[in-house]
Amino acid sequence: MAKKLVIPIGPQHPALKEPASFDVTLQGEKVENILVKLGYNHRGIEKACENKPYLHDLYLIERVCGICSHSHATCFLQAVEEIAGLNVPMRAKYIRSIIGEMERIHSHLLWLGVAAHEIGFDTLLMYTWRDREIIMDLLALLTGNRVNYAVNILGGVRKDISEEEKGQILKAMDVLEERTKYYAHVATEEITIKKRLSKVGYLSPEDAVKMGAVGPTGRASKITRDIRAEDKYAAYGEVDFKVISDDNCDVFGRAVVRIGELMESYSIIRQLIKKLPVTPLKVPAPLRIPAGEAISRYEAPRGEDIHYVRANGTDKPERVKLRAPTLANVQSVSTMLQKGYLADVTIVIAAIDPCFSCTDRMIVAVNGKDEMTWKQLRQHSIDWYKKNRGVDFTKVKLGIK
Amino acid sequence: MENNHPMVEKIISKYPALSDKIKIQRENRLWMKIDYPDFRKFLEFAAADLKVDIFCMLTGLDEKENYSFIYHMADLNGLMLNIETSVPKTNASIATITDLHPAAELQERELTDLLGVTIEGMPKGQRYPLPDDWPEGEYPLRKDWTADRLDKKAEDING
Amino acid sequence: MLLALLSILIFPGFLFLFILALAAEYIDRKLYARMQTRVGPPWFQPFADFIKLLSKELIIPELADRVIFRTLPLVACAAAATAFLFIPVYNAESIFSFKGNIVAVIYILTIPTLTYFLGGWYSRSLYSLIGSMRVLTQLFSYEVPLLMAVLAPGVLASSWTFSTVINFYQANGFLFLVNIISFVVAIIAVQGKLEKVPFDIPEAETEIVAGTFTEYTGPLYAYFRLAMNIQTISVSALLAAVFMPFGYNLGFVLGVIVFLLKILFIIVILAVIRTIFARIRMDQMVMLCWKYLTPLALFQIFLNIILKAVITQ
Numbered sequence: 001m002a003k004k005l006v007i008p009i010g011p012q013h014p015a016l017k018e019p020a021s022f023d024v025t026l027q028g029e030k031v032e033n034i035l036v037k038l039g040y041n042h043r044g045i046e047k048a049c050e051n052k053p054y055l056h057d058l059y060l061i062e063r064v065c066g067i068c069s070h071s072h073a074t075c076f077l078q079a080v081e082e083i084a085g086l087n088v089p090m091r092a093k094y095i096r097s098i099i100g101e102m103e104r105i106h107s108h109l110l111w112l113g114v115a116a117h118e119i120g121f122d123t124l125l126m127y128t129w130r131d132r133e134i135i136m137d138l139l140a141l142l143t144g145n146r147v148n149y150a151v152n153i154l155g156g157v158r159k160d161i162s163e164e165e166k167g168q169i170l171k172a173m174d175v176l177e178e179r180t181k182y183y184a185h186v187a188t189e190e191i192t193i194k195k196r197l198s199k200v201g202y203l204s205p206e207d208a209v210k211m212g213a214v215g216p217t218g219r220a221s222k223i224t225r226d227i228r229a230e231d232k233y234a235a236y237g238e239v240d241f242k243v244i245s246d247d248n249c250d251v252f253g254r255a256v257v258r259i260g261e262l263m264e265s266y267s268i269i270r271q272l273i274k275k276l277p278v279t280p281l282k283v284p285a286p287l288r289i290p291a292g293e294a295i296s297r298y299e300a301p302r303g304e305d306i307h308y309v310r311a312n313g314t315d316k317p318e319r320v321k322l323r324a325p326t327l328a329n330v331q332s333v334s335t336m337l338q339k340g341y342l343a344d345v346t347i348v349i350a351a352i353d354p355c356f357s358c359t360d361r362m363i364v365a366v367n368g369k370d371e372m373t374w375k376q377l378r379q380h381s382i383d384w385y386k387k388n389r390g391v392d393f394t395k396v397k398l399g400i401k
Numbered sequence: 402m403e404n405n406h407p408m409v410e411k412i413i414s415k416y417p418a419l420s421d422k423i424k425i426q427r428e429n430r431l432w433m434k435i436d437y438p439d440f441r442k443f444l445e446f447a448a449a450d451l452k453v454d455i456f457c458m459l460t461g462l463d464e465k466e467n468y469s470f471i472y473h474m475a476d477l478n479g480l481m482l483n484i485e486t487s488v489p490k491t492n493a494s495i496a497t498i499t500d501l502h503p504a505a506e507l508q509e510r511e512l513t514d515l516l517g518v519t520i521e522g523m524p525k526g527q528r529y530p531l532p533d534d535w536p537e538g539e540y541p542l543r544k545d546w547t548a549d550r551l552d553k554k555a556e557d558i559n560g
Numbered sequence: 561m562l563l564a565l566l567s568i569l570i571f572p573g574f575l576f577l578f579i580l581a582l583a584a585e586y587i588d589r590k591l592y593a594r595m596q597t598r599v600g601p602p603w604f605q606p607f608a609d610f611i612k613l614l615s616k617e618l619i620i621p622e623l624a625d626r627v628i629f630r631t632l633p634l635v636a637c638a639a640a641a642t643a644f645l646f647i648p649v650y651n652a653e654s655i656f657s658f659k660g661n662i663v664a665v666i667y668i669l670t671i672p673t674l675t676y677f678l679g680g681w682y683s684r685s686l687y688s689l690i691g692s693m694r695v696l697t698q699l700f701s702y703e704v705p706l707l708m709a710v711l712a713p714g715v716l717a718s719s720w721t722f723s724t725v726i727n728f729y730q731a732n733g734f735l736f737l738v739n740i741i742s743f744v745v746a747i748i749a750v751q752g753k754l755e756k757v758p759f760d761i762p763e764a765e766t767e768i769v770a771g772t773f774t775e776y777t778g779p780l781y782a783y784f785r786l787a788m789n790i791q792t793i794s795v796s797a798l799l800a801a802v803f804m805p806f807g808y809n810l811g812f813v814l815g816v817i818v819f820l821l822k823i824l825f826i827i828v829i830l831a832v833i834r835t836i837f838a839r840i841r842m843d844q845m846v847m848l849c850w851k852y853l854t855p856l857a858l859f860q861i862f863l864n865i866i867l868k869a870v871i872t873q
Contacts, residue, residue: 008686036527123836190836
């Protein structure tokens with residue numbers, strides 16, 4: 001059994017919900033080396049942003065990622081608003097924070113389910129995703145959409161939260177808080193979960209700083225950094241919350257941090273709803289943004305999201321650059337997997353809550369040298385079926401009559 | 402611009418020449434420009450003396466004659482120091498900072514792929530983020546680059 | 561001769577087994593779904609799945625050994641079904657009975673596992689290779705405690721033949737309850753044999769795609785799935801005969817009903833275990849089997865030897 005095997009995990013693999021590639025070199029069941037390949041999801045968003053007006057960019061950037069769409073949109077807008085000198089009304093800031101926290105709840109519940117699935121505990125997956133429906137329905141009620149909420153506009157928000165909706169949010173928070181307490185109990189007491197998560201994917205605090213780990217991944221390694229507390233953007237300066245951290249430095253710690261953050265989010269939303277001030281929802285925004293530059297930071301569910309915008313006085317930005325949290329976290333994966341088992345690879349990857357469509361943002365479809373065109377590909381499949389199956393597809397017409 | 406920020410005072414006491422190149426946008430946002438030859442020394446100084454040692458982001462910009470790079474650095478208190486530096490397009494090459502900040506690796510690779518900047522001293526590894534069969538000499542983030550260049554190239558190859 | 565053929569093909573042979581196997585899959589899936597607050601499949605779903613898989617395209621990897629690749633699923637099915645023929649259903653005698661048939665059944669039941677290993681090995685795919693190595697490692701971990709646990713009741717009855725064991729316990733009232741320790745050991749080991757959570761390591765979807773079965777498609781995969789289900793029934797029948805040796809003298813109708821209830825009981829236990837645990841790692845599995853299950857099974861054997869001495873005095 002001395003032979004070394006190289007197992008490809010990705011670009012397509014049941015454990016990965018998005019394309020990325022991890023080539024794992026194995027010695028028996030032990031991991032010797034891991035090679036990370038990224039970039040399968042590059043869609044050209046940064047380049048595209050330079051050719052579109054700010055208003056269009058907002059919707060484009062919202063589609064950087066499905067799960068943290070609000071994070072990216074808010075982060076981008078904060079930068080643009082800073083350049084334009086817009087004074088966003090308080091109520092709009094509160095609503096942005098409320099939606100942002102709900103997004104965090106939905107993302108963390110999703111993560112809890114995915115992590116459970118990676119270690120074969122589908123029951124927890126089904127439970128958490130059932131509860132995720134509550135928050136998704138709530139988001140649909142508040143914004144009209146389950147995923148890309150599009151609640152932001154330049155200079156404010158597009159939709160208000162009514163008294164009736166406030167009541168529904170508070171009710172949902174009570175239900176979710178109770179359920180989360182139960183999951184915290186399950187995830188920290190159940191013996192097989194503990195066995196699978198403890199001491200797996202160890203990332204020492206020193207390595208975490210060095211590799212630039214952010215968000216729950218960093219906080220599980222004793223780094224108590226939270227942009228909500230550091231930068232006090234939106235309405236976070238007006239609420240009390242704890243920065244959850246943990247000293248386990250392993251996957252178990254990352255789960256504990258995320259569950260703790262869920263509880264904090266419920267309390268933040270309650271405070272925000274209670275204090276929601278009465279102001280207009282938006283200020284008028286100019287089409288042309290004066291020349292200038294700004295950088296905006298945002299604590300997305302997965303960690304620190306950074307957007308840099310440079311404006312040149314026209315209605316289109318000169319340069320937009322974003323760094324999603326996963327890009328910062330993915331570099332620590334190979335450190336975490338040193339001397340681990342194959343069985344741990346996927347849970348460790350999942351533990352940083354990777355979002356590769358966030359990480360990669362830019363590509364234009366290209367035909368390289370040996371690639372087939374659509375016509376060649378079709379011809380190849382027709383020939384293959386003729387030769388191997390005796391079926392002739394040439395008479396089949398494409399399209400609708 | 403008034404220079405009454407404690408960190409700005411520290412910087413100027415060490416680098417008096419920078420006094421008119423630092424901008425305080427607001428409490429937690431500092432912008433500064435520095436010539437590329439001095440950049441590396443300054444980065445070490447920032448990490449050691451200013452405790453601005455968290456690498457956040459690296460932005461590459463295509464300006465008319467230069468490539469500019471903004472190193473967005475942060476400290477533990479939420480301050481963000483944005484250090485801008487630039488090299489002429491005729492000599493588009495910078496040294497890696499991965500020995501100081503390993504976290505910068507992917508973002509430096511991004512510069513190589515998207516802007517066509519040579520990074521000296523980069524450890525071997527996978528390219529990022531463009532695919533392996535991406536045609537040579539195509540750098541999408543350059544201002545003169547448009548996507549139809551690729552379509553044309555593909556037509557030439559596939560007929 | 562005709563009667564023998566009938567009992568092999570229809571009752572309690574292949575047809576009966578086939579229906580039971582599909583029913584077992586349905587019960588398992590439905591319970592699993594209900595416990596996860598899902599709706600679950602309709603009653604005909606396992607059969608529909610079977611038919612669907614039969615009609616799917618069969619793809620054999622180019623590097624794979626075509627003959628072995630095709631034969632293995634049928635061997636697995638046959639072995640799992642054969643084991644059932646030696647296990648008593650409604651009376652103490654099985655259709656084919658001979659001395660020491662408990663041991664024989666255990667050995668026949670290892671054959672499907674070996675075919676999973678070979679199937680993965682001959683697929684020549686990386687995931688299958690790792691899966692098949694895991695199948696083998698797992699086999700060596702659970703087989704020892706399983707064997708000792710299943711043989712422990714026979715120690716007290718001084719025989720490893722189904723009919724003798726069953727008659728002994730039926731004559732002795734509630735004496736079979738002393739075997740509860742080895743019953744627990746056997747249930748856990750069986751979960752490993754059937755490759756279900758927490759021991760679905762050889763086919764851990766999120767690590768190695770589908771493990772040994774990665775390259776199997778269409779009809780061949782259908783037979784492997786069927787083999788797995790038949791194995792569930794055979795193993796449950798084995799546990800029922802050894803650990804619940806009662807109700808074998810009630811006649812045909814009542815006997816079959818009691819038998820089905822016992823199997824249902826075991827399937828429910830297996831489904832509950834599958835619901836409430838996460839998958840453990842290979843090294844943890846080996847540790848569990850050798851550090852906890854094997855000593856427990858050994859303890860049961862010693863207990864039964866001492867009990868036997870007490871009873872015979």
